Amino acid sequence: MTIVLNIPKADRAAAVQYWMEYFGVWNSKDVKIKDYSWGMKNRLNLIICFLKQGEIIIMDEQGANLDSKWRKKVINLLDDLKKQNKTLVLTAHNIDEIASLIDHYIIIDDGAVVFDGSSKQLDIYLKYKIYVSDYIDIAKLRDFMDSKSLKMFDYDESENSVVFAVNDLKDINWVFLYFVKEGTPVTNIKKLPVNMEAIFKAIADANKRKKLSSDNSYETTQTEVISVQPESEPDIEGEPESENYE
Known part of the structure; x- marks a missing residue:
């Protein structure tokens, strides 16, 4: 070989x-x-x-028939290769396992491509749900998240939990540090899966944003067209000469 x-x-x-x-x-x-x-x-x-x-590595179901130890080792290896600027082409059903590696998605459903674009365009994130022991000042937390370019989603006041997304696993440390500084103990944190349900929801949301953007663009164009309509012709003194059709 x-x-x-x-x-x-x-x-x-x-x-x-x-x-x-x-x-x-x-x-x-x-x-x-x-x-x-x-x-x-x-x-x-x-x-x-x-x-x-090689510079390009193509794999089909890289974790198939491997136990959790070897699947994790393969993912870590692929992550190292990506950092070396290798190109990875992966096909997988377990999206959650490789979500941190993906820069560009091609989603196929029932033989048809339903999405082909970057992870940024898909707007899907590595999401975590964090639970704390006390009240969360949600406005203050949101300002902090914004300052670190982190996204915040669902807040559940009844269980003092909040869902947030990170660009890199290291970003989780910022969230822990925030609650340590606030004197609010963290009781639990769990990763939310990136599955096909989450992906199809992200695709639907992306299509809604695209349609809204298109509608807004159309309305703006219409407004501009209306604003540049020529002024009416000025009145001209005297009667126009009539033409004889006899």
Whole structure:
């Protein structure tokens, strides 16, 4: 396989050992592949995928048939590769698992493309729900969120909870620091899933915004057209000459 992938001969042994160790099968290097477990065979497929270290990595259901430990390890690896400016092309049903990696979505439903655009255009976020032990000054919290370019959504006064979105996981620290400064203990925080229901809602909201923007643009155009209508012709003294059609 290293020959097929055109890996230089001097680098082949080291590359194979590195990735077999990374995916936990190096100790079974002398075992016949047919005797590998199903999970080990799946990890061999991943080794083949990453062995070349290409500039473009294409994967279909990268977490299929892997337990949570290996799925998380693959996601962390993909995140590292993205930071190296590698291009990732992923197909997945479990959107939540790869949401932090996505810059551009192509959403297919029943064989048709229902959305093709950036994550910013889709306006979908990594959302968290935080619970605190006391009253939340929602206006003050919103001002703080705005100052950190964080988005705030639902506030539930009955349970002292608020839903917010972050651009990066590190941004969660700002929210914790805010409540520490306010002397309000945080009792719980949970991540809200990015699933197809959330995505279709985001698509519907995006379409509404697009329609509203289009309607506003049309109204503005109409107003401008009305405002530039020519003034009526000035009155001209005297009667116009009549034409004879006899």
